[in-house]
Amino acid sequence: LSxxxxxxxxxxxxxxxxxxGLAIAPLTGAKLIYHNEGFYPDEQVDGGVWRAGSTPHRVxxxxxxxxxxxxxxxxxxxxxxxxxxEALTAVRRRGTPVVVVPSCVDLELFRTSxxxxxxxxxxxxxxxVGGRYILDKVGRFVSIxxxxxxxxxxxxxxxxxxxxxxxMLSEGGLRDDIWSMESVAYRSMPARLAKSRAGLFFLxxxxxxxxxxxxxxxxxxxxxxxxITTPNVxxxxxxxxxxxxxxxxxxxxxxxxxxxxxxxMVLLADPDLAQRCRHAAEEYYALESACAxxxxxxxxxxxxxxxxxxxxxxxxxxxxx
Numbered sequence: 001l002s003x004x005x006x007x008x009x010x011x012x013x014x015x016x017x018x019x020x021g022l023a024i025a026p027l028t029g030a031k032l033i034y035h036n037e038g039f040y041p042d043e044q045v046d047g048g049v050w051r052a053g054s055t056p057h058r059v060x061x062x063x064x065x066x067x068x069x070x071x072x073x074x075x076x077x078x079x080x081x082x083x084x085x086e087a088l089t090a091v092r093r094r095g096t097p098v099v100v101v102p103s104c105v106d107l108e109l110f111r112t113s114x115x116x117x118x119x120x121x122x123x124x125x126x127x128x129v130g131g132r133y134i135l136d137k138v139g140r141f142v143s144i145x146x147x148x149x150x151x152x153x154x155x156x157x158x159x160x161x162x163x164x165x166x167x168m169l170s171e172g173g174l175r176d177d178i179w180s181m182e183s184v185a186y187r188s189m190p191a192r193l194a195k196s197r198a199g200l201f202f203l204x205x206x207x208x209x210x211x212x213x214x215x216x217x218x219x220x221x222x223x224x225x226x227x228i229t230t231p232n233v234x235x236x237x238x239x240x241x242x243x244x245x246x247x248x249x250x251x252x253x254x255x256x257x258x259x260x261x262x263x264x265m266v267l268l269a270d271p272d273l274a275q276r277c278r279h280a281a282e283e284y285y286a287l288e289s290a291c292a293x294x295x296x297x298x299x300x301x302x303x304x305x306x307x308x309x310x311x312x313x314x315x316x317x318x319x320x321x
Contacts, residue, residue: 006028006029006030007028007029007030008030008031008301008302009030009031009032009033009298009301009302010024010025010028010030010031010032010033011033011035012024012025012032012033012034012035012067013035013037013075014035014036014037014040015036015037015040015041015060015063015064017035018034018035018036018064018067019063019067021033021034021067022034022066022067022070025070031072031073031301032070032071032072032073033071033072033073033074033075033297033301034067034068034071034073034074034075035074035075035101036064036067036074036075036076036077036081036085036211037077038077038081038208038211038212038213039064039081039207039208039211040060040064040208041057041060041061041064042061042206042207042208042211043132043208043212044056044057044060045057045206045207045208046131046132046204046206046207046208046209047131047132047204048131049131052207065088065090068085068088068090068091068096069088069090069091069094071096072096072301073096073097073098073099073297073300073301074091074096074097074098074099075098075099075100075101075294075297076098076099076100076101076211077100077101077102077103077211077212077213077234078100078102078210078211078212078213078234078235079100079235080210080211080234080235081100081210081211081234082098082099082100084210084211085098086098097297097300097301099293099294099296099297100293101290101293101294102213102218102234102284102285102290103213103214103215103218103285104215104218104285104286104287104290105215105218105219105222105281105285105286105287106287107222107281107282107285107286107287109187109190110189110190110193110219110222110223110281111190111222111223112222112223112224112274112277112278113190113194113223113224119151120151120152120153121145121149121150121151121152121153121197122152122153122155122195122196122197123142123145123152123153123154123155123196123197123198123199123200123228124154124155124156124157124192124193124195124196124198124199124200124220124225125138125154125155125156125157125158125199125200125201126156126157126158126189126193126199126216126219127157127158127201127214127215127216128158128160129156129158129160129164129165129168130160130164130168131204132203132204132206132208132209133202133203133204134168134202134203134204134230135156135165135168135169135172135202136168136169136171136172137172137202137230137252138154138169138172138200138202139154139168139169139170139171139172139173139174139179140172140173140174140252140257141172141200141202141228141249141257141260141261142154142172142174142178142179142200143172143173143174143175144254144257144258144261145257145261145264146178148258148261148262149261149265152178153178153179153180154169154174154178154179154180154200155179155180155181155182155192155195155196156169156179156180156181156182157181157182157183157184157189157192157193158181158183159183162181165181166181189219190223193219193220193223193225194223196225197225197268198220198225198226198227198228198264198268199216199217199219199220199225199226199227199228200227200228200229201214201216201217201220201227201228201229201230201233202229202230202249203229203230203233205230205231205232209232209233209234210232210233210234211234212233212234213234214233214234214236215285217229217233217236217285218281218284218285219281220277221245221277221278221280221281221285222277222278222281222282222285223277224273224274224275224277224278225274225277226245226246226247226264226267226268226273226277227240227245227246227247228246228247228249228260228264229246229247229248229249230248230249230250231248231249231250235284239280239284243276243277243279243280243283244267244270244273244276245273245276245277245280246267247260247263247264247267248260
């Protein structure tokens with residue numbers, strides 16, 4: 001493809017894509033954007049795939065630093081991730097631009113519903129299961145919520161193996177009769193989410209959690225629902241505290257779960273909650289503004305390249321004179 005016309009930019013997304021871009025960009029004479037989808041080497045440790053400090057972990061981290069060092073621009077998924085990347089010596093010395101583009105939500109598809117909630121406290125968990133995604137703790141939380149509230153039901157929307165889901169929820173102590181599971185097509189997700197009062201997102205504590213950007217939280221908010229989440233996930237703590245759109249479960253104890261359930265009940269009684277949640281989705285997860293930031297980065301790289309070429313031409317002209 002490059003023989004048919006010079007590429008200006010190679011936009012390499014994910015860790016594997018970044019390694020490909022690291023090789024391809026110099027061959028095509030293009031600028032390299034490394035779009036990290038979280039801190040992949042540390043995610044493998046937090047998910048139990050690698051041991052911290054093991055050979056695969058160290059090699060992957062070395063490769064990750066190479067990508068940051070050689071990139072002409074970097075896209076991070078959270079403000080906390082951006083700060084960590086900007087603190088790297090090579091990034092700081094080169095003045096490499098780093099912009100934040102989270103995992104975004106189609107706000108035209110995911111819209112708040114006028115559907116009246118049932119008498120049962122319907123909670124929802126959507127997305128991946130296992131590894132860093134601790135569904136067993138979700139099961140324990142819902143079990144405690146049932147003791148506090150009474151009628152509670154958990155809806156699990158995932159493409160994971162049913163045996164994995166049931167095994168983890170059972171391990172958390174959740175009875176089979178108060179949860180259900182379904183694999184849902186993307187365009188059907190809003191209708192399923194509309195049945196619930198709040199969304200759950202529990203992530204294991206570790207090295208990588210602040211660099212991620214959970215799309216499901218943006219989808220919960222877009223539907224007018226608060227999120228119940230573990231701490232230190234992306235920029236979510238700050239958003240929840242600023243916008244009052246969720247509950248942070250800071251420890252996996254009965255006492256903390258009971259406190260979080262009580263806080264959730266107070267939050268759900270607020271008539272302005274759905275509006276605040278929708279605003280949070282529009283402010284932090286909107287697709288249009290994220291696309292604009294990414295396009296502005298392209299233009300910035302092109303502008304810097306054009307300026308550099310002009311300086312070279314002027315320098316050559318002066319030498320010839």
